[in-house]
Amino acid sequence: MANLRAGLIGLGMMGRHHARVLGSLDGVDLVAVADPGGDRFGVGGDRLLVSSVTELIEQGIEYCTVAVPTAFHEDVALELAEAGVHALIEKPLAHDVPSSERIAEAFEKKGLIGGVGHIERYNAALQQARARVANGDLGEIFQVATRRQGPFPGRIADVGVVKDLGTHDIDLTAWVTQQQYLSVSAQTAYKSGREHEDLVAVVGRLSGGAMTNHLVNWLSPLKERTTVLIGEKGAFVADTLTADLTFYANGSVETTWDEISRFRGVSEGNVVRYAYAKPEPLRVEHENFRDALLGAEADIVSMRQGLATVRVVEACIESASTNQVVKV
Template sequence: MLRVGVIGVGNMGYHHARVYSELAREGKVKLVGVADANFERAREVAKQFNTKPFADYRELAKEELDAVSIAVPTSLHKQVALEFIENGVSVLVEKPIAESIENAQEIIKAAEENKVTLMVGHIERFNPSVLKLKESIQEGLLGEVVSISAKRVGPMAIRIRDVGIIIDLGVHDIDVISFLFDDRVRKVYARAGSVKHPAGVEDHALIMLGFSNGKSGIVETNWLTPHKTRTLTAVGTEGIAYLDYIKQRLVIYNDEWEREAKVNRREPLRNEIEHFIDCVTNDNTPLIPGEDGLHTLKVAIKALESAKKDEIVEVD
């Protein structure tokens, strides 16, 4: 049975612990412990999920572990990930993989050298509606897809202080659009600004992504909208698709009909963690390896550069 742990049990880490706990009750994993710098929080979560609390992730690293989820602030991803990777523990690190390209590359290199599984938690790849849209595109229901636009907006997230909205939220749709096109971003142009965020990081952005063969993507994201919206539109030569991430709903139109896809709704995080466990257990390559996380981070950083310079920037 796979022995797992969670480092960082704030909003997202709590749900990682919850899913592992559910899987533990099903006899699929053993939740060894949870760690958080706020020990009261760690104790509260550990008590709820019948596991052991740690104030220091290094103490959890001394336990017998096969895999961990890392859900600490982005600026701490490298130091925490390396602690476990260098001890032969596989890692699911929440998106983005790191706050800098250099740190992301160090994480990837360490995972390769220590022969452990590294997966990046771009959760929307495991959203059933996204997977259904990918399937529909591959079946040719939209013809050739030429543009994809996404809107990810909502209220201010005060808990996010170490990065702005492009790296925190924009990466979701940068990754999904790249996944749907099955291509890397070649060029990026962005406009961004800070209106309300107390740390002065950008809290609204519009990002245009250039792919090969004239295909394009647009990501609109902000922390200014009073209600949460998570949608995506894919335009093809033979039809158009409207996707709602939250409702897990996909509707496709063409000249003759309107059709709602049958989406087998399921919690994306559970799908993600089950996939991670399968990869660790069977030594499979994860759907989102470190290289995918690195590319998405590169695009986000180039978007920040573009917004600063007010010009189109090439992506390596």
């Protein structure tokens, strides 16, 4: 069976990583790359370098990874859909809900496979958490709390921290819990002199009754990527920087010390840090998209799921501007 013919448009900070993985992915030939600004990182090697998605399509590609700035997602995606080319589009799917809807509808109309690059889903810590939550290891989920903070990345210019970093936490929360957002309340701040927000705090309610809160910023010298899931049997702490998952069990040992035994909540039990394989999330993402194209079992972030995340993001921005709780 011949390898899939792949293209890549966008050769910036994220695009160069896509090029590295696509260039070494079994069953795939990266036949051409595109960027109107050229290949400044030299990631294309000896592959054909063109300047537009039109020229990429002319190379007979079967699918394309889109890593251009968010503002250009719609134009690129719609041209790929019209040409019958499957696409994996970096998150967020598009800069707003109407654009995201048009992209999803275009791919559905053509019967094409479209995916969104929410890479955190493929982090081993969250893959483990998702499987263990589905297995009932935490019982009912009460709360999901995420912290995603660090210095400002110079590569981001066209969106704020909600649409860039915040989309990770919104998507992973819905995916790990298998619950949808019902409402959000958010506050944002503008501290770095840019037109877009660089700090957000979000409180949300999920369809299964769980509460969620997200603290996201580009203002901290400390880089942190932490997800805490609290349930009736204990808590999971996922660190996606190290891909570690730790389980804090509720205690089951009777407390005889009077002063402590008056406490009516849970107590501390065993603590376990799980051992498992930790493959590169970006490679796992591409492997799943390749398998989906080949008709094999795969777990991709569909465009409809990507659209749902954009809806929540816009609800967060609306909430911050109106100072009200917004239903999703």
